[in-house]
Amino acid sequence: MNSPVVAVLTEISAGRLTTPSRQTLRFASKLASVLNGTGLMVVTPGEDASPPSMEIVEAGWRCIVLSGDRLKPYHPETWKAVLSSFFRETGAAYVCIPHTSRGWDLAPSLAFRLGGAMITAVESVRREGGQCIFTRSLYNGRLRADMTVKVTPAVITVLAGTDNDSTKSGMQRPGMESERLIHRLFTKGDTVPLSAAASARIRPLGTFPPQEEPYDDLQNAEVICSVGRGIGRADDIGLIHDLARLFRKSAVGCTRPVCDAGWLPFNRQIGLTGKTVSPTLYIACGISGTPQHLAGMKDARIIIAVNRDPRAAIFQVAHYGVVADLCSFLRAVLAYRNAKGGKK
Amino acid sequence: MKILVLIKAVTDVETPLFFDVRRRCIGHGVETLLKMNYYDAFALEEALLIGEKIPNTVVHALTVGPPEADAVLVRALETGAQKAFHLVTPSEVSLTPLQTAMAAAPHAVGYDLVLTGVMSEDGMHGQTGPFLSEVLRIPCVTAVIATTVETAAGTMIVERETEGGNREGYEVLLPALLTIQSGINRPRYPTLSRVLWARKQIIETLPAPINIEAPRERIERYYRPERGGACRFLEGNTEEQAQKFMEICRDLGLVA
Numbered sequence A: 001m002n003s004p005v006v007a008v009l010t011e012i013s014a015g016r017l018t019t020p021s022r023q024t025l026r027f028a029s030k031l032a033s034v035l036n037g038t039g040l041m042v043v044t045p046g047e048d049a050s051p052p053s054m055e056i057v058e059a060g061w062r063c064i065v066l067s068g069d070r071l072k073p074y075h076p077e078t079w080k081a082v083l084s085s086f087f088r089e090t091g092a093a094y095v096c097i098p099h100t101s102r103g104w105d106l107a108p109s110l111a112f113r114l115g116g117a118m119i120t121a122v123e124s125v126r127r128e129g130g131q132c133i134f135t136r137s138l139y140n141g142r143l144r145a146d147m148t149v150k151v152t153p154a155v156i157t158v159l160a161g162t163d164n165d166s167t168k169s170g171m172q173r174p175g176m177e178s179e180r181l182i183h184r185l186f187t188k189g190d191t192v193p194l195s196a197a198a199s200a201r202i203r204p205l206g207t208f209p210p211q212e213e214p215y216d217d218l219q220n221a222e223v224i225c226s227v228g229r230g231i232g233r234a235d236d237i238g239l240i241h242d243l244a245r246l247f248r249k250s251a252v253g254c255t256r257p258v259c260d261a262g263w264l265p266f267n268r269q270i271g272l273t274g275k276t277v278s279p280t281l282y283i284a285c286g287i288s289g290t291p292q293h294l295a296g297m298k299d300a301r302i303i304i305a306v307n308r309d310p311r312a313a314i315f316q317v318a319h320y321g322v323v324a325d326l327c328s329f330l331r332a333v334l335a336y337r338n339a340k341g342g343k344k
Numbered sequence B: 001m002k003i004l005v006l007i008k009a010v011t012d013v014e015t016p017l018f019f020d021v022r023r024r025c026i027g028h029g030v031e032t033l034l035k036m037n038y039y040d041a042f043a044l045e046e047a048l049l050i051g052e053k054i055p056n057t058v059v060h061a062l063t064v065g066p067p068e069a070d071a072v073l074v075r076a077l078e079t080g081a082q083k084a085f086h087l088v089t090p091s092e093v094s095l096t097p098l099q100t101a102m103a104a105a106p107h108a109v110g111y112d113l114v115l116t117g118v119m120s121e122d123g124m125h126g127q128t129g130p131f132l133s134e135v136l137r138i139p140c141v142t143a144v145i146a147t148t149v150e151t152a153a154g155t156m157i158v159e160r161e162t163e164g165g166n167r168e169g170y171e172v173l174l175p176a177l178l179t180i181q182s183g184i185n186r187p188r189y190p191t192l193s194r195v196l197w198a199r200k201q202i203i204e205t206l207p208a209p210i211n212i213e214a215p216r217e218r219i220e221r222y223y224r225p226e227r228g229g230a231c232r233f234l235e236g237n238t239e240e241q242a243q244k245f246m247e248i249c250r251d252l253g254l255v256a
Helices: A019-034 A049-058 A075-092 A101-113 A176-185 A234-244 A256-260 A289-297 A326-339 B040-053 B067-079 B097-108 B129-138 B190-200 B238-251
Strands: A006-009 A039-045 A062-067 A094-098 A119-121 A125-126 A131-138 A143-149 A154-158 A188-195 A202-208 A225-228 A249-256 A279-287 A303-306 A320-323 B002-006 B007-009 B018-020 B026-029 B035-036 B060-064 B085-086 B113-117 B140-150 B156-162 B167-173 B176-179 B202-206 B219-221
Touching: A006 A019, A006 A075, A019 A039, A019 A094, A019 A119, A019 A125, A019 A154, A039 A049, A039 A075, A049 A062, A075 A101, A075 B040, A094 A101, A101 A119, A101 A154, A101 B129, A101 B140, A101 B156, A119 A143, A119 B219, A131 B219, A143 B007, A188 A202, A188 B018, A202 A234, A234 A249, A234 A279, A234 A326, A234 B219, A249 A256, A279 B156, A303 A326, A303 B085, A303 B238, A326 B238, B002 B040, B002 B097, B002 B129, B002 B176, B007 B067, B035 B040, B035 B067, B040 B067, B040 B113, B040 B140, B067 B085, B067 B190, B085 B097, B113 B129, B129 B140, B129 B176, B156 B176, B167 B176
Parallel strands: A006 A039, A006 A094, A039 A062, A062 A188, A094 A154, A119 A154, A225 A249, A225 A279, A279 A303, A303 A320, B002 B060, B002 B113, B060 B085, B085 B202, B113 B176, B140 B176
Antiparallel strands: A125 A131, A131 A143, A143 B219, A202 B167, B007 B035, B018 B026, B140 B156, B156 B167
16 A cells, blocks of 8 residues: 555534635645655544545545544644654655644644654645745745755645635546555545543633624625725724725725734734635735735735835735825825715 | 743844845845844733733743844843843854754743744744744643633633634643734833833843754745736826726726
């Protein structure tokens, strides 16, 4: 039996693979083909995961369900112990994990315990000059880096959906030869019950909902006017609300630093640790465009970005750009609209 | 309680970035400003808040970085840390997160709590904290958004942030390492008296051991992302830009 080259750790929510997990599977199948690898092993820990595992097996990949009471609920110490020994045993050369709150909690420790390399928030992978090149962003999105690993195993967290050449149609099927191999060996996902020494050092206390009222307008809005640190001060956020009132079905969102500063509540945050939105129009005001923020809004149909820095990362995803002082621009828009006699 | 805050000096967002194509590293020009990593400022503030609640708490700050990084340690002292340590790296060397963790580890032993930001603004790896917890063999919780010390039990109750604003609660036995998410608190500004006091403090300085671990990853090249070829910039003065903007919105049929 071939040792799988690439393993993927997936997350299940409401009985289905999460979107970041699907995107990580797409990334991993690309990685496997870059490596001319034959194996993709999909691991779903902590769940009774029969429906998602059948979905994966039907796509042609080997799926391993890690079940057991000790794996529920998520427990950092137990999962790190179980998964590091599992991956060590199965000898995966690459372990791809979605870049989610669970992913970044687990991944570095797994890399350390496997004695391997670690790359965080990888956006794409390609083959170049005989090497496997992983691309990620740094400096709040102002720079990109191409990286390679010098040792394996390598743990990679995948920043879902920022890979411009990911095939939206679904996971790549394995090559013909490996497909025959996999179908001969398995007809359903293997279930591997694992016992783990319960960790006495961390005790889970449960999950709690957000402290704030939900703000559903963001998900339902046609137009989102979003504000970043570039607004400069809380007092000027009124201009963003004024802008939003120019549109039907609009809402005001923001980036995380605006919430951190207390200028808007956390229920307005759009991004990796906030909401993901896909409005018809997203107007990014004074937003630099860090990968964490882009992860929450890059699927908007039309993106217009306003920023005084022409090099701001947001302009890489925007359809239209305005290089201007934000407050002057907003006042000019409102003045133009008022002069036209429209509603304020 | 003894708390150590691991702080990184990062390039200020306004600073121009230079990269040395040959040596594949980010250089620091004369105009480079270093400041405290955004997320570490929240970690420092959390340590100070704990110190205000728990008597006999000391807060120390440690940075692994080039000589110029001592500016952030001065800032830490000005803000309220009692002592600061600097493990100095040569200016042209950039340590990986694992190398940083291994360099810092011997100096992090003996603390009840080690705090650091969830990631740095420059590298954005989110690895140094968890690696340090592995080297120290202490439990680690990342992206912490609330903390409470349970002195009698020798534990902390923490909440970590997950998707959608949800929180996972944990009780953690000390000593432990927490990586701190932004928004957990509002970092304070130094007081004048503290600034004057900090000037008189000596930062313990040692060379960082840079060869204890070979890098396991390599940066092949840095590059600036393409200025989105697909992005159409609206030209003209502000009024003209505003007009074109409204025309686009009207054409999309979205204006009220």
